Amino acid sequence: MNQLKSREPGSVTLPGTLSEPLRAELVAFRRDLHMHPELGNQEFRTTAALKARLEAAGLAPKVLPGGTGLLCDIGSRAVGRSMLAIRADLDALPIPDAKTVAYRSTVANRAHACGHDVHTTTVLGAGLVLAELDRQGLLPNAVRLIFQPAEEVLPGGAADVVEAGVLDGVGRIIAVHCDPRVDAGKIGLRAGPITSACDRLEVTLDGPGGHTARPHLTTDLVTAAARVATDVPAVLARRVDARSGLSVTWGRIEAGHAPNVIPQHAELSGTVRCLDLPAWRDAPDLVHAAIDEVATLHRAKSTVTYVRGVPPVVNDPAVAELLRDAMTARRGPYAIEDTEQSLGGEDFSWYLEHVPGAMARLGVRTPGDTRVRDLHAGDFDVDERCIESGVELFTAAALLDAMPQP
Numbered sequence: 001m002n003q004l005k006s007r008e009p010g011s012v013t014l015p016g017t018l019s020e021p022l023r024a025e026l027v028a029f030r031r032d033l034h035m036h037p038e039l040g041n042q043e044f045r046t047t048a049a050l051k052a053r054l055e056a057a058g059l060a061p062k063v064l065p066g067g068t069g070l071l072c073d074i075g076s077r078a079v080g081r082s083m084l085a086i087r088a089d090l091d092a093l094p095i096p097d098a099k100t101v102a103y104r105s106t107v108a109n110r111a112h113a114c115g116h117d118v119h120t121t122t123v124l125g126a127g128l129v130l131a132e133l134d135r136q137g138l139l140p141n142a143v144r145l146i147f148q149p150a151e152e153v154l155p156g157g158a159a160d161v162v163e164a165g166v167l168d169g170v171g172r173i174i175a176v177h178c179d180p181r182v183d184a185g186k187i188g189l190r191a192g193p194i195t196s197a198c199d200r201l202e203v204t205l206d207g208p209g210g211h212t213a214r215p216h217l218t219t220d221l222v223t224a225a226a227r228v229a230t231d232v233p234a235v236l237a238r239r240v241d242a243r244s245g246l247s248v249t250w251g252r253i254e255a256g257h258a259p260n261v262i263p264q265h266a267e268l269s270g271t272v273r274c275l276d277l278p279a280w281r282d283a284p285d286l287v288h289a290a291i292d293e294v295a296t297l298h299r300a301k302s303t304v305t306y307v308r309g310v311p312p313v314v315n316d317p318a319v320a321e322l323l324r325d326a327m328t329a330r331r332g333p334y335a336i337e338d339t340e341q342s343l344g345g346e347d348f349s350w351y352l353e354h355v356p357g358a359m360a361r362l363g364v365r366t367p368g369d370t371r372v373r374d375l376h377a378g379d380f381d382v383d384e385r386c387i388e389s390g391v392e393l394f395t396a397a398a399l400l401d402a403m404p405q406p
Contacts, residue, residue: 014329015138016129016395018388026125026391027384029053031103033117037092037110040150040157043068046090050124050147057131061145065164069149069157074127075134075142082171084401085144085355086394087158087348088123089116089151098378113380115178115364120147122176122362122390129395141402144170154200154309156347162354172319173357174397175348176390179339180373182363184383187327187393188339189360191317196245197280198345199272201287202305203228205255205295209264218262222255224298225266228291229253235290245275246283247343272306273343280311312341313349316356323360326396331389337363344375362390 018026029049038046047068054061054072061072069090077083092112097105105111123145133139146166150157167173182188205228207219215223233248240246248270255266272287274280284306295302327336339361348359364382365373373380 014396014399016133016392016399018125018129018391022125022128023388026121026387029124030117030121030384030387033120034103034112035106037105037107037112037117038090039094039110040091040153041066041068043090043149046120047147050120053124054127057128059127059131064149064161064166066149066160069161070145070147071166072127072145073142074130074145075139077169078141078402081141083142083144083169084398085146085167085170085173086123086126086398087146087148087173087175087351088119089148089157090120091116091150091152091157093152093376095376096378099381101381111378111380113377114152114375115380115382116151118178118362118364118382118386118390119176121387122394123147125387125391126394126398129391130398133395139398139402143398151347154198154307156310156350158347158350162350167351167354170355172316172322172401173351173355174319174323174394175357175359176362176393177346177359178364178375178382178386179361180365180375180380182337182339182361183365183367184363184386185331185367185389186335186337186363187323187360187389188337188363189320189324190339190341191315191320193275193312193314193341194339194359195313195346195349196341196343197274197277197283197309197311199283199309200307201248201270201272202307203268203291204303205266205268205300206303207264207300210262212260212262215262219299221263221266221300224295224300225253225255225268227298228294228302229268231294232287232290235294236286239286239290240279243275244279245273245343246279246286247273248287249273273345275312275341275343277311277314284308310345310347311349311353313346313359314352315358316352319356319358322397322401323358323393325400326393329396329400330392335389360393362386
């Protein structure tokens, strides 16, 4: 086997770039996924397409126990070495595709509006390139591809696939997430927390109801709901360190049916987001207490359903440096931007409860484009040159991770 030599970042040219035919194939593969989006734990077509292509490359992918998602190892384990894992998520969102493009979603009220089709395609492309390098004797250590279902379904499909053993033999794990604020060909990177925790909150308020002419004789449930919506975030702001970024935001409030009737029932639902792990662990008790206090003040009976979501993604500094070195080797230091911690949630965090890892933000914006194509919006789309940069990032990281350390 031709051994890759230890090096300083940027001092050698790494193998593993995309050929023009494979580049075109990957764009077509991404567009096919985009046209046929599937929701969490329903990614059967996507799984079958990936399995067929990996098998055509001489690999042996294994479908995960839930029937969707794949695990695929490439190369042979070096003695005494753990594997690097590269993760993609497969699922789409339950929203309509608002774009007018040839590869627009063909499924009503389903769209790849978070870029998971891109994530999947870049990991597939990296796998195909690494398989070819392995045939040439240029892959010093095995690499594991993880195609994970149900990232958008709390608490995230990652928890299920970890339980299924996908991290057995894995020492480090990497991933990307599309970022429409970063130009295609670049990545955004940071060590430490890069996303926030995200939980779901459901609240019901109940009271006897009555006539709007006599609110003093009953529980004014609409006012109680309004107070919970406004006062609970304010109460929490004085009970949690502001640096933790604990945030309660409501997405739905429902109460009443007639203008002169005080209702007996009201509902609120929203999300709880948090920037650090200690505050996230304390959040359920804090939120419960704040809701109960505000509701009791207005004589309403409260019931709280707090659904644990995902902890923050906390990038391991050494693995983040691996991604930095990989992108530097491919495109130079100017292809890397510092990025901030977002309040978005990502179930990649569940892998990091077990092994060190890091996620980079994959630039998908066309350079010079001033339009805002935000994630989870029906018009979200990408500059497909991001596929090549994602593949190059992953393949370089796999090669550098396998190098002997100086």
